[in-house]
């Protein structure tokens with residue numbers, strides 16, 4: 188998203204400099220002085236003609252432009268000014284809203300990492316691919332001595348014929364949480380807050396909670412190493428955006444009108460594709476989210492606005508990648524997560540990485556960059572604090 192902004196502002200700069208250079212009303216005469224440009228009659232006539240044509244074209248286009256503008260306005264942005272943004276009224280904290288609760292997932296033992304994958308009801312292939320690949324390690328009761336839990340979270344499908352399919356899928360795998368809200372892209376913030384509600388209700392005490400999208404590949408060994416070295420209390424870690432500006436263009440996927448967020452920059456936040464939270468902040472994130480007016484961009488809302496209210500500063504884990512990488516096992520082995528991975532690609536990488544002949548260099552976690560957005564706290568201080576915490580854990 189910030190990349191997009193950068194490209195846009197580059198284009199603007201380009202336009203501006205062109206506009207400055209375009210002024211051609213002066214020319215240099217034989218003595219080197221600037222004088223008004225000489226024009227012959229023919230050139231002038233030409234100018235008048237071109238001008239007339241331009242005016243005619245513009246007049247002709249006005250109704251069309253108007254029509255296009257109208258058409259854009261009719262593309263409904265669902266969080267319009269009249270839509271309630273009272274998070275509490277959607278989440279209903281007093282009520283057990285789970286349609287499929289799977290409340291036993293953390294009963295046998297509290298997990299070191301609770302992984303919850305927000306998923307659309309229809310994304311059956313993506314869920315199957317995760318279960319068959321990186322998610323398969325979660326079926327074992329423990330992995331390298333760590334207890335792990337994996338679940339998917341969905342809402343209510345708009346098309347009720349999908350409901351029986353999600354019930355059947357859960358009967359087969361027992362790993363689906365279904366909450367009571369309409370499952371649409373526009374409602375992703377509700378999904379993330381429901382994720383916190385579930386974690387706070389059924390899995391209190393998990394050391395870490397990882398929110399990871401269903402098109403993200405996870406290297407579990409790297410995640411465990413990352414948390415072992417940089418895990419701490421009051422942690423929100425991921426791919427960090429600093430000083431990102433709201434996009435006011437309605438055609439953007441990340442459109443955010445002023446009535447939702449009037450400011451000119453978002454608080455620091457991490458990409459929603461993957462973020463890890465320490466278990467100690469789940470309850471306060473949840474409670475604070477309930478009383479914060481909803482922003483439909485879930486990552487901006489939870490890891491930015493809500494976290495800021497709690498004085499939690501999200502940090503950048505350079506190995507949590509929100510972009511795509513080359514489809515080779517050893518490229519994936521360099522990261523904790525890789526985004527934008529199709530189910531078939533997930534299977535391909537998984538099977539390739541498990542061939543006995545493939546041995547990849549693993550990342551040097553000591554050299555990994557962990558930085559904040561630098562608001563008042565220097566990067567160095569942050570790193571020191573993290574290192575201190577690490578040695579405290581080791582003791």
Ligand SMILES: *[C@@H]1O[C@H](CO)[C@@H](O)[C@H](O)[C@H]1NC(C)=O
Pocket residue numbers: 267268269
């Ligand atoms: C919001 O409500 C007001 C008053 O009921 C109405 O005039 C306006 O058209 C509504 N706006 C939208 C975007 O629905």
Ligand SMILES: *[C@@H]1O[C@H](CO)[C@@H](O)[C@H](O)[C@H]1NC(C)=O
Pocket residue numbers: 273274275276
């Ligand atoms: C939000 O909704 C809840 C429950 O419906 C209600 O108790 C609360 O007063 C509302 N908050 C605001 C600010 O309107």
Ligand SMILES: *[C@@H]1O[C@H](CO)[C@@H](O)[C@H](O)[C@H]1NC(C)=O
Pocket residue numbers: 323324325327330
């Ligand atoms: C799960 O445990 C079995 C038996 O101990 C083991 O063979 C398998 O490799 C484990 N799976 C993963 C993904 O670690």
Ligand SMILES: *[C@@H]1O[C@H](CO)[C@@H](O)[C@H](O)[C@H]1NC(C)=O
Pocket residue numbers: 346347348349
């Ligand atoms: C609902 O889903 C079913 C099965 O996937 C499909 O046949 C039907 O056309 C869908 N209905 C609507 C209104 O989209």
Ligand SMILES: *[C@@H]1O[C@H](CO)[C@@H](O)[C@H](O)[C@H]1NC(C)=O
Pocket residue numbers: 265277367368369370371373374377
């Ligand atoms: C979001 O979910 C709420 C609660 O289920 C529902 O009332 C609303 O229509 C949904 N909005 C969209 C845009 O899907």
